[in-house]
Amino acid sequence: MAKTDKRVPMNHVIGFVLSLVMTLVAAWAVIGSNLSTTWVIIFIMILALLQAGVQLFMFMHITEAESKNGHVPWNMMFHGFALAAILVAGSLFTMSFGFDHGEHGNHGGEGEQHEQMDSEEHSSH
Amino acid sequence: MHITDILVTGEPIIYGAMVSIALVTIAILFLLTYFKKWGWLWREWLTTVDHKKIGIMYILSALVMLFRGGMDALMMRVNLAFPELGFLSSQHYNEIFTTHGTIMIIFMAMPFLIGLMNIIVPLQIGARDFAFPYLNAMSFWSFFIGAMLFNISFVIGGSPDAGWTSYTPLSGAAMSPGPGQNFYLMGLQLSGIGTLATGINLMVTILKMRAPGMKLFHMPIFTWSTLVTCFIIVFAFPILTVALALLTIDRVFGSQFFTLTGEGLPMMWANLFWMWGHPEVYIVILPAFGIFSEVIATFAKKRLFGYSAMVWSMIIIALLSFIVWVHHFFTMGAGAFVNSVFSISTMLIAVPTGVKIFNWLATLYKSKIEFTVPMLWSLAFIPSFILGGVTGVMLGMAAADYQFHNSYFLVAHFHYVLIAGTVFACFAGLVFWYPKMFGHKMNERIGKWAFWLFFAGFHICFFPQYFLGLDGMPRRLFITNIAEWLPLNVISTGGAFLMGVGFVVFVYNVYYSFRYSERETTGDSWNGNGRTLEWATTTPVPYYNFATVPYVDEIDPYVRMKEEGKTTFDESQLKPIHMPSYTGAPIIMMSFLGLASFALVFEWIPVAIFGLVGGLVMMILRSFDYDDGYYVKVDEIKRIERKARGL
Amino acid sequence: MAAEELKTGPLEYRTQEGRMTILGFWIFLGAEVVLFATLFATYAVLFGRTADAPSPMELFEPGTVLVMTFLLLTSSFTCGLAVHEMRRGNKKGLTLWMAVTLALGLGFLGFEIYEFVHYVHEGASLPSSAYWSSFFVLAGTHGLHVTLGIGWATLLLIQISRRGLTNVTSRKFFIISLYWHFLDVIWIFIFTCVYMIGMVI
Numbered sequence: 001m002a003k004t005d006k007r008v009p010m011n012h013v014i015g016f017v018l019s020l021v022m023t024l025v026a027a028w029a030v031i032g033s034n035l036s037t038t039w040v041i042i043f044i045m046i047l048a049l050l051q052a053g054v055q056l057f058m059f060m061h062i063t064e065a066e067s068k069n070g071h072v073p074w075n076m077m078f079h080g081f082a083l084a085a086i087l088v089a090g091s092l093f094t095m096s097f098g099f100d101h102g103e104h105g106n107h108g109g110e111g112e113q114h115e116q117m118d119s120e121e122h123s124s125h
Numbered sequence: 126m127h128i129t130d131i132l133v134t135g136e137p138i139i140y141g142a143m144v145s146i147a148l149v150t151i152a153i154l155f156l157l158t159y160f161k162k163w164g165w166l167w168r169e170w171l172t173t174v175d176h177k178k179i180g181i182m183y184i185l186s187a188l189v190m191l192f193r194g195g196m197d198a199l200m201m202r203v204n205l206a207f208p209e210l211g212f213l214s215s216q217h218y219n220e221i222f223t224t225h226g227t228i229m230i231i232f233m234a235m236p237f238l239i240g241l242m243n244i245i246v247p248l249q250i251g252a253r254d255f256a257f258p259y260l261n262a263m264s265f266w267s268f269f270i271g272a273m274l275f276n277i278s279f280v281i282g283g284s285p286d287a288g289w290t291s292y293t294p295l296s297g298a299a300m301s302p303g304p305g306q307n308f309y310l311m312g313l314q315l316s317g318i319g320t321l322a323t324g325i326n327l328m329v330t331i332l333k334m335r336a337p338g339m340k341l342f343h344m345p346i347f348t349w350s351t352l353v354t355c356f357i358i359v360f361a362f363p364i365l366t367v368a369l370a371l372l373t374i375d376r377v378f379g380s381q382f383f384t385l386t387g388e389g390l391p392m393m394w395a396n397l398f399w400m401w402g403h404p405e406v407y408i409v410i411l412p413a414f415g416i417f418s419e420v421i422a423t424f425a426k427k428r429l430f431g432y433s434a435m436v437w438s439m440i441i442i443a444l445l446s447f448i449v450w451v452h453h454f455f456t457m458g459a460g461a462f463v464n465s466v467f468s469i470s471t472m473l474i475a476v477p478t479g480v481k482i483f484n485w486l487a488t489l490y491k492s493k494i495e496f497t498v499p500m501l502w503s504l505a506f507i508p509s510f511i512l513g514g515v516t517g518v519m520l521g522m523a524a525a526d527y528q529f530h531n532s533y534f535l536v537a538h539f540h541y542v543l544i545a546g547t548v549f550a551c552f553a554g555l556v557f558w559y560p561k562m563f564g565h566k567m568n569e570r571i572g573k574w575a576f577w578l579f580f581a582g583f584h585i586c587f588f589p590q591y592f593l594g595l596d597g598m599p600r601r602l603f604i605t606n607i608a609e610w611l612p613l614n615v616i617s618t619g620g621a622f623l624m625g626v627g628f629v630v631f632v633y634n635v636y637y638s639f640r641y642s643e644r645e646t647t648g649d650s651w652n653g654n655g656r657t658l659e660w661a662t663t664t665p666v667p668y669y670n671f672a673t674v675p676y677v678d679e680i681d682p683y684v685r686m687k688e689e690g691k692t693t694f695d696e697s698q699l700k701p702i703h704m705p706s707y708t709g710a711p712i713i714m715m716s717f718l719g720l721a722s723f724a725l726v727f728e729w730i731p732v733a734i735f736g737l738v739g740g741l742v743m744m745i746l747r748s749f750d751y752d753d754g755y756y757v758k759v760d761e762i763k764r765i766e767r768k769a770r771g772l
Numbered sequence: 773m774a775a776e777e778l779k780t781g782p783l784e785y786r787t788q789e790g791r792m793t794i795l796g797f798w799i800f801l802g803a804e805v806v807l808f809a810t811l812f813a814t815y816a817v818l819f820g821r822t823a824d825a826p827s828p829m830e831l832f833e834p835g836t837v838l839v840m841t842f843l844l845l846t847s848s849f850t851c852g853l854a855v856h857e858m859r860r861g862n863k864k865g866l867t868l869w870m871a872v873t874l875a876l877g878l879g880f881l882g883f884e885i886y887e888f889v890h891y892v893h894e895g896a897s898l899p900s901s902a903y904w905s906s907f908f909v910l911a912g913t914h915g916l917h918v919t920l921g922i923g924w925a926t927l928l929l930i931q932i933s934r935r936g937l938t939n940v941t942s943r944k945f946f947i948i949s950l951y952w953h954f955l956d957v958i959w960i961f962i963f964t965c966v967y968m969i970g971m972v973i
Contacts, residue, residue, distance in 0.1 A: 325796050325799045328799055329795050363810060367814075374898075380909070381901055381904075382902060386823075387823045387901040388821035388901055749927070751940065
């Protein structure tokens, strides 16, 4: 309980600065860098996961012992995100084969859709 | 708008149904008024937050829905066995198979099981109510009003007719204009929200309100199955919520998710629907496994064999249930690789399920089985369910599925797992826990008649359907004019009517037992064979469940308590008990949301907004309501307990 | 239950009821993750299906999106400060920081409404194509959550000003803070998967 007496909660400030920096880095990777599309996507997805971690662990008190809720909040978030990966990657996996964008679609975009699916697949493992 | 635009006209059967609905409603209103029961109904039932009463209301509604869904089934069977009769028009037939499927899954199987969970889970873990009793009442009313909304569709506006899976583009605005499909979307949405709330509520109840000393691996197996089921509910129902919302937005507000224009992707609906739909199958089967485990252990008079294997197999089934959804649409054309992946994950599920089957058999092995009615349902379950399970593995092989897909083979398969699994479990559980709910048992002799009729009817009805399917008869077929199919169809229809007779006998038994059964004097109703805490309560269960909460540190605690001559009641430990107050807010709030949904069905946007605002106002009022319940005084508890225990 | 009230620790965790409600809310957030994941999955599958409407690359403005992101990130930080003040027993600090949070939230909503109106003017609206349907529903669901959060938090501020910091009001406020941070988590993924990835593909 000692930390609540502090006027400024340092971990909140650190978390805030971290999330600002990560947002800017992500924006730079997209707008300013010359990485290939696949690597940009992998890189900014990792940044997004880290940022989510900042919110959960530094802002949302997910591991607080006084709650007496043990690992349940952590467990629900873990399974929620695991299922999110299954839903997104699984849908792309299932829906991308045997379908194209129809007559209006451009074929270059379709190829990248596969690429995106592959990267999702890897990040979910 | 003229009244005939809203009411369904031109079908003699539906006119008959309208008249009978009107007559039954008038009769109920008359009886309530004549016996001056309105106040009683409001005070004791409509405003209740007691988990036992809510559970009873769930089960009653589920039985009514079983009747409705069963009538649909019989009408379909009549049409198939006597094709030249012209009993149903093709449109009416489509509506009936749609409502049959939807009602049986969403408004019969789930509420029946949730009703049993409501009543039994707090009793099994030594809790006095749910974690959130107010939310529990809200869940019930959202289910009930959702179910009513769905059910009135056949007299007002017209029933949905795109199958219970409601595949797009058929169910989209272009091909199914009018309110029918909207009834499906709004009815499911409303009741789905209630189910999600129940899932959260039960999960917190089980995680936080267990008796002191009771670790997770001391919990009765039915409570375990409930916990695992709630985990699936929490993670699967949001998918349905979104899928339904997207299709609603498509139909009402003109978006292009599942349309054939604007580069919409109709098959995405199937993808989303089954991402929920497959876990849903386990939502209705895992609690059934829990019920059978309790019943089998009780009447084999042995501790359940392989308790931890049972628990872990349920957990593994729950996790696997999220990665098999594509096996419902192998023929969509996703390609060999996608199908192979999901074919393998599907077959993996057979492993933990097999573990459970062997554990039940091992529990029965060398035990003195007592053939009571719940035990008969459970014993009948094992071989029947295996027939369904094995054909499921056949369907799970993607290459073979191209032959079986959408044939009667599939119809037979899922009726074998859902009836032999879920429906048998509902009957077994209801008979088993009936004394806890109503203070008397159901008559055994009539119960056995109901069982044998239903059991025989079930196999006669569905076993031939495997062969019809292999012969190429497709599902959802309106008329069978192929001569070779006719004999098996006639047999199947005979079986269906036998099941109907079994159900009638079951319902008659409710009435008969109410009139003539002996009233219970002890809480341990099944010849003192109870193993878990619910049997340690007195019958009828006092509204606070446990006057003093026992300390539990083992599986089947009541067995040892009986050996040592103890009860859960310790008069020296009595303290005032905190209980929640009854409130009419949940039913009012859900009525507003029901009104909004009804308006949205007909796309009357202003009325829908009015209903939504009404619901929001009720939520705000709830937020400002600081009613903290009341305390039951020690003297009051003493008086009730002494009377119930004959002290 | 009230008899088991603890004497130490944060107010919101002192009663069994408080701990249960917070746990229930965590479970609800697990469900919310899946709800948004389904919308993300729909968005991902329908990506590129713009039909005759403009493509996202033509319409997305990195500047506006970054401003929105910073508004929401800052509001999440100030919301954390409000909870920090609550735990110090400082009702005034809580009200102040929460007011800042809600102002930032309103700013975010303003930009989002501007953005939506702008897209509609450019010919990309809900019925335009599968892609734009999924975009508007995904971003709109998040926006609806923010709107509800602002209304809910306002109600709680009224309750706190009337009743002060009690076990019950602290619990309610802690839960809205979880909700608010969670909306930030979702926004991070909308920012990354919708806007950033939309600009590279």
